[in-house]
Amino acid sequence: MKRGIKVFALLVGIVLLMAVVTGCGSGKNNQQSEEGQVQSGGSEGSITAVGSSALQPLVEEAAKQFMTDNPKTQIVVQGGGSGTGLSQVSSGASDIGNSDVFAEEKLKAEEASQLVDHKVCVVGMAAVVNPDVRVDNVTQQQLIDIFTGKITNWKELGGADVKIQLVNRPSSSGTRATFKAIALKGAEEAKGIEQDSSGTVRKIISETPGAIGYLALSYLDGSVTPLKLDGIEPTKENIINGKYPVWAYEHMYTKGDATGLAKEFLDYMLSDDVQKSLVVDLGYIPSTEMQIERDVQGNVTPK
């Protein structure tokens, strides 16, 4: 009998726990959205920032510092990809949507027009090759020929006699979209192998003979060789002054103008605290230092 009571109590406990957990979940959500609308000015309340895994490490670190300075605030940072970020902020499920691409490229025009863009930093990208191919400079036309499959062996470019192996990111990747639009001038890539994460791409290129791919500059670690494009090195300086063209903005979108805590946090992201230390440490380029600007169509103008 005693054992029966115990088992019964356990079962009731489990059911209660389930009810409490689900109840809490929905309760918290309501609270969050209410606070997000009500709070204004004062540094308290909670917001969420969802999206781009490329931008996630920076936003996470910045949120950590911001919450240390403002203990009453709660900033929840989640990854999930640029598409998730854009659709979440557009539907109002998240306060801030992080993305590596312009909203206009992913969302319908009427949805994109409701979003306000905050460009927090810039990230450069380079074509990278396995060090054994002994090529470190290509012209843009040669790069296009490599990725469209016209050039198939590195000896055609004066390198080693190795077959070229393309390593792409999936076509949904922001890095790939940027690389294709700017470095390849929109040319359709030949089908190579695809890998999802930049870390895996780097590992594969460093181990596969004749491999070529592309990476954000923050992923370069010496195991792969970045290619110069028309003789110009992919460095921070060359991107800032507009000589090296392959780079993209990291966007943080809000639905309508940012208000309350979201505005405070975005201001903090653009402040010297973040731009001069975190952004540089994590391998991004501060948007405040850029001497040029680029719009959705890809037109570059001096700032």
Place this chain on the structure above:
Amino acid sequence: MKKRLFYDKAGHGVTMLCAAFVIILTISIIYYIGSKGLSTFFSNEVSLWEFLFSDQWRPDRSPGEGGPQVGSLAFIIGSISVTLLSVAISAPLGVIVAVFIVEIAPGWGQRLLQPAVELLAGIPSVVYGYIGLSLLVPVIRSLFGGGGFSMMAGFLVLSIMILPTIISVSTDTLRAQPVEWKHASYALGATRWQTIRMAIIPAARSGLITAVVLGMARAFGEALAVQMVIGNTREIPTSILSPIMTLTSAITMDMGATVQGSIWNSALWSMGLLLLLMSLFFIMIVRCVVRRGAV
């Protein structure tokens, strides 16, 4: 007496609640995946024929450039081929190991081999993928040429991953066979090999088929380890060494960067629905086999 009645009723209620919860969960998941997956055909107006039998995957193109096309034939072929090849390796191997554990070396077979198999099942799939990426892919590249990322790497990794499923279900089946049959076979003067081949394995047939089908279902749904070693090329494979893409890897690669409601996102849900239907199909096979075996 009254107290007992109360506990009886309450216990009944709690178990009913839990059972209902599971049923509701299953139905709502199927409904969710179904409604999301079918929206490709109803809201985005892609024909079922194009989705299943075209290999043109260009969801990012605008209508002006001949886009968006969401033919997933290349992924379906990738999934099916890698599953069948891995089962072709694992099914005989697994059944033989199970026979060895149960019939030939019951002593140390059970003490040593069974825990080893269970350990194999406990290794997370990302670890299998990482081993495949770091060891198997370079070996294939140097032995057979090509890039190394290939269907071959995929089914070798998978065949090891589904081995524990096949072995453990097979051993359970073999152990459940009535020992009298074995004794009867020996009494007729049959050798051990003849007993195993003519009496035990035929008697356990339906259980062994179940084991293989369960292994197949696992192979079909495995995403991560496969994705890391097959190279992921959106093309119909031409040889065992060509890189391929499976339904699961197509979903994991694209899901984060697509926007909900877009045709691209819906097409990924349709692939999820396809995987669900396939696993329902596998479960149905198992049920039929088990029922027929019982007669």
